[in-house]
Amino acid sequence: MILVLAGCSKSSGEEDAAGANTLQLSIHHIVNGKPLVLNDSIYYNTFQEPFTVTAFKYYLSNFSLTTTDGKTVTLKQSYYLVNQADSTSRQLVMSGIPDGSYQTLSFLIGVDSLTNVAGPQSGALDVVNGMYWAWNSGYINAKFEGKSDVSTSTANLLQFHIGGFIAPSNTIRTVQLTLAQPQLWSGGQHTIQATADLYTWFDLPNPISFAKFAGTMEPNADAMKVADNYQHMFQITSITTP
Amino acid sequence: MIRKATVVSLCMAACWAALVVACRHNDAVLSTTPHPYTLSLPDNFPPVQYDFASNPLTEEGIALGRVIFYDSKLSADSLVSCAFCHQQYAAFGHYDHALSHGVYGRIGVRTVPSIFNMIWNKAYMWDGGVINLDMQPLTPLTDHNEMGEDLPTLLLHMQADANYRKLFKAAFGTEEVTSQRMFRAVIQFVATLNSFHSKYDSVKAGNASFTPDEAAGYEVFQQNCATCHQEPLFTDGSFRNNGLPVQPALNDSGRMRITGNASDYLKFKVPSLRNIIRTEPYMHDGRFFDIFNVFDHYDHGIVQSATLDPLLKNGIPLNSAQQRQLYLFLNTLTDYQLLNDKTLADPATPQ
Structure with a gap:
């Protein structure tokens, strides 16, 4: 009976037990300073090659906060499929965060390896979302699709499906964002505004020319290079706290 | 712990x-709670690889999986069910078809693997590209050359079908059709496709005996084949290059396609020899229609290459008497219970 009671109190009172702070991470998609608009807007990569964007989405997971004294607070596990085509998907709400003085927000771009091997999932991880490879088991961690006149692929397409969770093609990347000043949280909703810049995908450390490389759709060295680029795509622009 | x-x-x-x-x-x-179903499995087999805790078998779950397995309406042209390629009388392989057939007459690039004893497998497909059995149904359902259906469309069709709604409710408590539930139901049925009732198994249990030719064939097997085709599953689950000449039209790199590792070039999963006489044609591309062609390949057809399995460096010399004995032994691996079990047949066909 102890087990039964414990099981019940956990499922009904999780937030109280864990903490009274809620974090809303609000993500804005940009391309080198300009707001990202699907389909029609023309952008330029680092080689001044023009391109349009038809799809831009990626998984974020395994969020944690680090306190000023170096303690890691793991947030309740959730998988977010952030999608330019779905504005609500760009508002990530994480509740049950304990009071504390926080310095760093960390998360993964992608789906951790345990979940990759865990079998059929629901919600954001449901394979109906088109972010999973059937022939070579594993999630597509991030996807960009578009067009560029310089692309030599069929219909000038750009197709960057970045996935792979096994070395040497492990494309899961950790992002650590330092908060401008320590955040002393003692309840309420806190909002972090951040940008995710698609331009970074094709910039440093591996500048990508669409004339030479129009994408990849399997775990490989090219996917690793793109992941090494896009791990720098996030930047915090403001933090508001009650 | x-x-x-x-x-x-x-x-x-x-x-x-x-x-x-x-x-x-x-x-x-x-x-309404679904009724738990317990598989009875042989004591002399290794522990199953499949995690039943993540998908507990129930009578209702298996029944739903069976309906899905035999439902050709789930394919893009409404003609190709799972069972179209995985035929019970061929031990759930595709009898007499070299390369897999799919919707609109499309032809795939490999032969249909027979799918029994899957719960003992560690990886699926000829190249091991699928690593969780519950994810396996996604591949044939959506592959352009197989059932070729868009998954969200497929789920909508099932959700709109009163019979499916009823079956999903019985198996999972509500009528909601999700990919997770569908895959789990299919695999609950697949988990019941097991082969351990052959004459070989009766001999091992002490309830039958080999004829002298079968016994001689068993010895030939043990001396020449048993390392890769390890008893009692008759596969060790490994990936090996068995020295087949590359077919230029297919140019299939095998497991290297999954790992990207050049040392996996031309390696394919070792298939089980259980029911082998019922699962022609043979090899990952179905190039041999007769088991004696397979014997000939190992006897004098091996192509040397960097990734050739070291065990096959000198081939497997088999004279005609040994080949005959081996053939007779392999016949003892046919499991008529699996081939004829009416509970595994098309539920729409009157029994």
Whole structure:
């Protein structure tokens, strides 16, 4: 009976037990300073090659906060499929965060390896979302699709499906964002505004020319290079706290 | 840890009803509880690889999986069911078809693997590209050359079907059709496709005996084949290059396609020899229609290459007497119970 009671109190009172702070991470998609608009807007990569964007989405997971004294607070596990085509998907709400003085927000771009091997999932991880490879088991961690006149692929397409969770093609990347000043949280909703810049995908450390490389759709060295680029795509622009 | 886990799971079972009452007060989901189903498995087999805890078998889940398995409406042209390629009389392989056939007459690039004893496998497909059995149905359902259906469309079709809604409710408590539920149901049925009732198994259990030719063939097998085709599953689950000449039209790199590793070039999963006489044609591309062609390949057809399995460096010399004996032994691996079990047949066909 102890087990039964414990099981019940956990499922009904999780937030109280864990903490009274809620974090809303609000993500804005940009391309080198300009707001990202699907389909029609023309952008330029680092080689001044023009391109349009038809799809831009990626998984974020395994969020944690680090306190000023170096303690890691793991947030309740959730998988977010952030999608330019779905504005609500760009508002990530994480509740049950304990009071504390926080310095760093960390998360993964992608789906951790345990979940990759865990079998059929629901919600954001449901394979109906088109972010999973059937022939070579594993999630597509991030996807960009578009067009560029310089692309030599069929219909000038750009197709960057970045996935792979096994070395040497492990494309899961950790992002650590330092908060401008320590955040002393003692309840309420806190909002972090951040940008995710698609331009970074094709910039440093591996500048990508669409004339030479129009994408990849399997775990490989090219996917690793793109992941090494896009791990720098996030930047915090403001933090508001009650 | 093991002991604790056991205690917890026992308690979970005992307290489940109480939990349901206590915690699910606003949720009448489990008004009808599916009936647990226990597989009886042979003692002399290794432990299963499949995690039944993540997808507990129930009578209703298996029944739903069976309906899905035999439903050709789930394919893009409404002609190709799972069972179209996985025929019971061919031990759930595709009899007499070299390369897999799919919707609109499309032809794939490999032969249909026979799918029994899957719960003992570690990886699926000829190249091991699928690593969790519950994810396996996604591949044939959506592959352009197989059933070729768009998954969201497929789920909508199932959700719109009153019979499926009823079956999903019986298996999972509500009528909701999800990919997770569908895959799990299919695999619950696949988990019941097991082969351990051949004459070989009866001999091993002491309930039958080999003829002298079969016994001689068993010896030939043990001396020449048993390392890769390891008993009692008759496969060790490994990936090997068995020296087949590359077919330029297919140019299939095998497991290297999955790992990207050049040392995996031309390696394919070692298939089980159980029911082998019923699962022609042979090899990953179905190039041999007769088991004696396979013997000939190992006897004098091996192509040397960097990734050739070291065990096959000198081939497997088999004279005609040995080939005949081996053939007779392989016949003892046919499992007529699996081939004829009516509970595994098309539920729409009157029994």
